[in-house]
Amino acid sequence: MNVLLDGFAAVLTPENLLFAIIGVTVGTLVGVLPGIGPALTIALLLPLTFNLDSPTGALIMFAGIYAGAMYGGSTTSILLNTPGESASVATSIEGYQMARRGRARAALATAAIGSFVAGTISTVLLSLLAAPMARFAVMFRAADYFALAVLAMVAVTALVGRSMVRGLLSLTLGLFLGLVGIDSLTGQARFTFGSVNLLDGVNIVVVIVGLFAIGETLYLASRPHDVPSTVAPLEPARGFAWLTRDDWRRSWRPWLRGTALGFPFGALPSGGAELPTFLSYTYEAKRSKHRDEFGSGAIEGVAGPEAANNASFSGVLVPLLTLGIPTSATAAVMLAAFQIFNVQPGPDLFDEGARWCGR
Template identity: 50%
Template structure:
């Protein structure tokens, strides 16, 4: 009851004209920056950080709440409409979301994204209000072996279980792991695969990889099809804002499953919402494969609903971990930690006692900000969808310009412009030869984490490999992974046998007809 009373005081603080104005401005600015390819929600918070220095702390952090969740939705808008997610956390939802857009359901995809983000964020915020200290305790259960098991689970689940071809999935994973080792070795400090170029000592930035692989890869792919029937077809959108009953029946369970997957990852420092969004995507794809007519690959609404809910749920509980422990579990949380310190505040258990007005106003602004974003973005979904009516050569030229500007804005390095072009060509070749993008991205994101934690675990155990399976969490993850791989292999073998029997039966029928005609 004390939490409810404190939250009520927070709402009293937020629901004033000036603070509501900061929420609205933050939501609009966050969405606007998040839509720009290559920037994203983390960059939105970073770019707008100096703007808030003239505000009082409560007003500044209320505005940050609007920027945070507005940026997350902006990431999804650019991903769904232009196949160019503003941040790596929006990649998983982009895979099916862009297919929905190109099949004329852009407005429905955006509405699904907005509602999923609202549901995931609201549920996570409720848990943060009541259970932040208890949820934060889960982070202490994860050591090097647990992080490695989590990374291996993500690698295999995305490469071997979710993709259509295991060989191609593992091939894409290998490419991603090769790119992830470029830079300074985190344990020894030695440089690797940098060719002596100082700009590569920090590795290749994820923004460069994401923009090159998804944005420029798509641009090159479209340019290669110029003049074909597929290229000349205009992208269309029905503009229908609401979801049909069938779409709601498909999306509602995915929203809840995505939220359940995303909530624990907000308090585990694995770098952001990439892992839960891909796990949510993989879960929905495995469930869809059991249907008589699978929808994935043709614009499955569940492929948007699950990852979007997971991403916002992770963002919500990440804020809880930041406030309760002072533990930044994502890039955005790290930027907000810097903002707290700018005002002379240190997040952690004592923050609730030293600055209760600020903490509870910030938590209340999460609820208010998500409601404001839902009200703002649902009516504008058909308007955003009209971007698809822009002629392709203008649309993709604009994507290229904004992508390059976004890459240059993050680092101010000419080398990154060359790298994004090379990675764009790699993305084009992957599309041409059917290699999936998701395993490569998850390898690039989690590869450094997996390597560092593997070596750290062996250092702690003095070379004893049994430490890798020495806890209940690691054993559970590996057992679930083996079961999932075995189940996927069994399903694919059975599907091939059915296809073979079907083709044999059709061949026998054709032979019988030929004999009758003879």
């Protein structure tokens, strides 16, 4: 307990709080822009850490960038149907429909509050359950990851809609795109058709922009007469934080359920944030009392995935801090930041933490 209190004392200084504000602000802006992810941003800012005496401020800023990017993608998902990050794809399904109905305020509010709730709870869980979660993560074997992949495929198939054929076709197309490139185990080129440009595979950013941003643009351009002459006006701001009493009642449970899904999946290697967000959306769509609203702007479809998205961020830090294993590109860059200060994440990190936190 004394070590935890010393950690709060080290973090809650004006200098480190300023680093946190800068990181969250930059991360939110990065999350809004498709193609510029938190990993690239942290990598570009790594040289700035060379002049710092302590890694605490730099790591706080990098964590803020990661957390801010997880939330920032929801803004364009809701307003433009263009996810800034792959983990925000599930949010765009219901969030954009809410914006079209004039409920953009409520969608943005439930995304922001859900991100805060999930981030706070998952950070507390990270402090208390890091070691047990790390031991649980390393217990997963090939059969467990296969079962996890099957679960993801079933969730995607059930997500698309009432048509099972459409779901299976979407799943097949996604698997095909994922197989393009060099096999990580055998080194063989798959489905490259002799093109050198396809050896690295199909970039997820290209897929997202093509399916959502360009797809939405072409859809509207092909139907100029169907576009309304006026934009749907925003509903009057009602209730606390733009959410009515009914919105709060329908959102708080998805926030907690999304947190419960996002944190453990984030701790698993290759778990990521995409799988728990889609699982959260699928669960809310199947169990909600307002299932008839899904597809036309159900607030549960925004609250749950956004909570799962942000909770997975803290989950990613579990294997990074306790085992020294990065489970995402951003975690790998953060590992490099640790090593710049001669700090090696792993089982001994917490025992040696007092030395480099400034004590």
